[in-house]
Every structure is written in structure tokens, then in C-alpha cells.
Amino acid sequence: MFQRLQADGYNRARLRGASRPAPPSGELSKACALSVLTRRPDANDSTEGDVVLLKEKKNAGHDGILVKLQTTKQTHTHRGNLAHADIIGKESRQLVHSARGNAYRIHEPTLAEYVRLTPRLVTPIYPSDANLIVSLLDIHVDTPSPSINGSPPVEILEAGTGHGALTLHLARAIHAANPPLPKLHNYASEQEAEDPVYLGESIADLQDANNESWRTCRGAIVHTLDISSKHSEHAKKIVEGFKNGIYAGSVDFHLGDPGSWIKEQQKARKTQDPFLSHVILDLPGADTYLDVVASALHIDGLLAVFNPSITQIVECVEKIRKDRMPYLLDRVVELGASTIREWDVRAVRPRAALKKAEQKAAPDASSGAESSDVIKGQEARDDELAQDLGKNEEKWAMVCRPKAGQEVVGGGFIALWRKMEPANLSESPEPSAAATEQA
Numbered sequence: 001m002f003q004r005l006q007a008d009g010y011n012r013a014r015l016r017g018a019s020r021p022a023p024p025s026g027e028l029s030k031a032c033a034l035s036v037l038t039r040r041p042d043a044n045d046s047t048e049g050d051v052v053l054l055k056e057k058k059n060a061g062h063d064g065i066l067v068k069l070q071t072t073k074q075t076h077t078h079r080g081n082l083a084h085a086d087i088i089g090k091e092s093r094q095l096v097h098s099a100r101g102n103a104y105r106i107h108e109p110t111l112a113e114y115v116r117l118t119p120r121l122v123t124p125i126y127p128s129d130a131n132l133i134v135s136l137l138d139i140h141v142d143t144p145s146p147s148i149n150g151s152p153p154v155e156i157l158e159a160g161t162g163h164g165a166l167t168l169h170l171a172r173a174i175h176a177a178n179p180p181l182p183k184l185h186n187y188a189s190e191q192e193a194e195d196p197v198y199l200g201e202s203i204a205d206l207q208d209a210n211n212e213s214w215r216t217c218r219g220a221i222v223h224t225l226d227i228s229s230k231h232s233e234h235a236k237k238i239v240e241g242f243k244n245g246i247y248a249g250s251v252d253f254h255l256g257d258p259g260s261w262i263k264e265q266q267k268a269r270k271t272q273d274p275f276l277s278h279v280i281l282d283l284p285g286a287d288t289y290l291d292v293v294a295s296a297l298h299i300d301g302l303l304a305v306f307n308p309s310i311t312q313i314v315e316c317v318e319k320i321r322k323d324r325m326p327y328l329l330d331r332v333v334e335l336g337a338s339t340i341r342e343w344d345v346r347a348v349r350p351r352a353a354l355k356k357a358e359q360k361a362a363p364d365a366s367s368g369a370e371s372s373d374v375i376k377g378q379e380a381r382d383d384e385l386a387q388d389l390g391k392n393e394e395k396w397a398m399v400c401r402p403k404a405g406q407e408v409v410g411g412g413f414i415a416l417w418r419k420m421e422p423a424n425l426s427e428s429p430e431p432s433a434a435a436t437e438q439a
């Protein structure tokens with residue numbers, strides 16, 4: 001699905017409106033001219049390693065099955081086995097048949113489908129909530145361009161990583177700020193193989209060096225942090241598995257808690273200057289990290305705290321007021337309150353007409369016994385509706401109703417604060433403007 005192109009160099013993205021430190025050396029732009037990978041627009045056929053979504057053709061309500069394609073593998077379904085070899089080489093929208101003759105349509109999963117259907121160790125932030133959070137964070141990045149060459153990258157901290165669901169949504173928001181991932185030429189098959197520069201170094205070493213060089217050129221980064229190595233490793237696989245790792249290069253995974261990580265970063269960067277434009281805390285005891293986060297967040301940067309309970313948001317508001325922290329409360333939003341309701345809108349034909357058509361076509365290997373009660377109930381209701389509306393057997397009727405049983409609901413609360421100039425405590429015994437606003 002990919003091909004190699006030559007990049008003609010690129011520059012850094014910038015965060016509009018946020019305060020930024022001084023630009024580093026201009027040497028980086030030279031290192032950024034790499035051979036790169038980019039997507040080929042005409043190559044839609046599925047290949048080994050791709051993750052595809054297979055949906056039953058005859059069941060519009062089917063959530064689908066996520067499958068990572070491996071030539072020798074089969075996926076077991078209650079409607080017969082699906083051989084991956086039959087899917088490889090096919091394009092999205094084409095059909096594949098199980099060993100029992102049932103048709104499945106091949107799809108490239110959307111981010112929402114992928115997040116919903118990947119195996120999980122912890123509860124993720126659901127796609128509708130993740131989209132709203134990203135929107136509330138008001139993240140803006142530029143594509144690489146000479147005018148912003150040398151600016152430091154936009155850096156976002158997300159603590160805890162969990163399933164990697166919000167991580168993927170954040171990475172999608174910043175993706176355009178980063179150049180395509182680098183890939184070395186296949187020196188073994190080219191004349192440059194004799195170039196002494198490459199002698200003594202394996203292609204893997206060179207690829208690592210190439211990747212490392214690319215990382216220093218990124219215009220935007222999501223740092224994602226979790227205390228649990230198990231969760232972090234699982235989330236890394238989830239991020240790498242989405243669209244062949246399209247967003248993986250934009251994410252740095254870290255282990256630890258926000259307090260120790262920020263202190264390590266300040267030590268490694270040899271400065272106490274703020275370096276983060278946005279911080280999202282989705283972990284227990286978020287109020288205990290507000291102080292250290294303030295030290296790393298740019299003035300005017302945004303802090304978001306996500307919590308299932310409003311009382312934990314109240315604890316943060318209280319702590320900020322009591323300790324006179326430099327945050328201005330922007331808003332508190334309940335998630336899941338305006339849940340996106342999916343509707344089932346499709347044309348159906350009365351069962352009698354359908355049966356006639358099916359008898360003409362190849363026999364269907366699926367038996368009624370395989371349908372779940374839910375599907376049977378739904379089919380019966382569709383049939384009644386079609387009989388009512390269709391009048392004539394040959395006509396189609398429309399089913400239009402809210403979809404039931406889909407896991408689109410999340411819920412919880414998100415509070416957003418903007419980082420203010422720290423109050424000068426020695427000058428005034430009165431609460432700062434920011435603290436007064438919070439009270």
C-alpha cells in the first residue's frame with residue numbers, strides 16, 4: 001500500500017497563538033531531507049499485515065470483525081471460516097465468502113470502528129467523546145514549510161495512555177505537522193551498496209539512525225504516559241496497528257507518572273522552561289499533578305482533566321483556588337450527554353420478493369438457526385415494515401430508525417483550564433485575578 005518518495009526537505013509546524021521558546025539550531029532542516037514513505041492513492045488492494053473490517057453483507061446491523069491479514073491464517077466466524085488468502089489482493093468494498101458461502105464485505109476500518117473493535121485491557125475514551133475532547137483542546141498545527149523552519153515542535157502530554165484511544169485521536173489531529181516516515185533505499189539491490197559510507201553498518205542500524213534523525217524533525221508530538229507497562233505496550237500495538245501505523249511516528253510512549261516524567265524532561269532538556277502546549281489528564285488523582293503540570297505548560301496552553309465523576313473535577317477546582325495555581329477555568333463539559341445516535345437507514349424488500357430472488361440466485365448456505373434472536377427479531381420487524389410500505393411485492397421499502405445496541409456511549413466530565421502568568425505572591429496578599437475567577 002505504500003511507495004517510497006524523495007522528500008525535498010521540510011520544516012517545523014507551529015502552534016498558533018501559544019507562547020513558544022526560542023528556536024533551536026537551523027541544522028535540523030538538513031537532516032530532515034530523507035527518503036520517505038507515503039501512501040499511493042491508487043493502491044487500495046489489501047495486503048499482508050493490513051487490518052481490514054469484514055461486515056456481513058446481509059446484516060446491516062453487523063458491527064464487523066477486525067482482521068489482521070496473514071496469508072496462511074483463517075478467521076473463524078459463526079457463519080464459516082474466512083481464509084485471509086481470499087481477502088489479500090481484494091479492494092475495499094469487494095466481497096469475500098466464508099467456507100459456508102456467506103458473503104462479507106471488506107472495509108478499511110474507520111478510527112471509530114477500530115477503537116471500538118480492538119481488544120481492550122482498560123476502558124477507552126469512546127470515539128464520540130475523544131472527538132469532542134480534541135475539538136475542545138483547539139489544537140492547530142501547520143504543515144511543514146520554510147517559514148516555520150527551526151521552530152520547536154508542538155508537544156502534547158496525555159497521561160494515562162490506557163487503550164490508546166485518545167492517543168490515536170490526538171495523533172490524527174497533529175499528523176499533518178509531521179513529514180512522512182523515512183525508509184531507506186534497498187541498498188542491497190542497488191549500486192550504492194558499495195558506497196563505503198554504509199560498509200560495516202547493517203541496514204537495520206541505518207534505518208534506526210534514519211528514524212532517529214526523522215524524530216528530531218517532527219513538527220508535533222503526542223507524549224503519552226502510563227504507570228502500567230502492560231497498558232502502555234498494549235496501547236503501542238493498538239496505535240501501530242491502525243492503518244499500518246500511519247500515526248505511530250507522531251506518538252512517543254513513556255512509562256511513569258506525570259510528576260516524575262515532567263521532572264525527568266526538565267532535567268534532560270536542561271531547562272525549567274515550559275515545553276507543553278496541551279496536557280490531558282485521564283487518570284486517578286489528577287488534582288495531585290496540577291502543580292507540576294503548571295511548570296511545564298506554556299502560558300495560554302490548555303489543561304484538560306477527564307473524569308467519570310464531577311466530584312473529582314470539583315477537587316481540582318478547589319485545589320487550584322486554595323493553592324493559587326496559575327490556571328483560569330475555561331469550561332466544564334459533560335460528555336456523553338449529547339450522544340451521537342446512529343440511525344439505520346436502508347431499503348428492504350418484502351420477504352416473499354426476497355425469497356423469489358434468492359431462489360433464482362445461488363443457494364445460501366446460511367441457515368435460520370444461525371441467526372441470533374436479536375437478528376431474527378430485527379428481520380421480522382423489517383419484514384413487517386416492508387409488507388406495510390411495499391404494497392407491491394416488487395417494490396422496495398425504507399427502514400429508518402435509530403440503531404440499537406451499539407456501544408457509542410461513553411460519559412464523564414471534562415474540565416478545561418488555560419495557563420495564566422503565575423501570580424506574584426510577594427506583591428499582593430489578595431487572591432490573583434485567576435484565583436478570583438475560580439472562586
Ligand SMILES: C[S@@+](CC[C@H](N)C(=O)[O-])C[C@H]1O[C@@H](n2cnc3c(N)ncnc32)[C@H](O)[C@@H]1O
Nearest residue numbers: 124125160162163164165166226227228231257
Ligand atoms: C481509563 S485509562 C485511560 C484511557 C485512555 N485515555 C484511552 O482513551 O484509552 C487510565 C489509565 O491511567 C493509568 N494510570 C493510573 N494512574 C496513573 C498514574 N499515576 N500515572 C500514569 N498513568 C496512570 C492506568 O494504568 C490506565 O491505563
